[in-house]
Amino acid sequence: MSTTFFNYFKYFCQASVCLAPTKEIVPLCTLVVNNFxxxxxxxxxxx
Structure with a gap:
């Protein structure tokens, strides 16, 4: 189940980068994934 959540976060981060390429969401996603x-x-x- 944890793998599913991890994949969801990864997908969410990729989508966020595409939707809001401000380069500010990337560190946030990286932080969330690293501390998942x-x-x-x-x-x-x-x-």
Whole structure:
């Protein structure tokens, strides 16, 4: 399931880059992808 979420984020980032090529969304997407598992673990802790 985590792979599906990762693919979703990757697709979302690619789409965001195409829709808003301001080069400001790229670092944000990179940050989210790099910290993806940390974010998921944090969410699970608060559930």
């Amino acid at each position: 598992f940390d974010i998921i673990l944090t969410m699970l802790l608060y559930v």
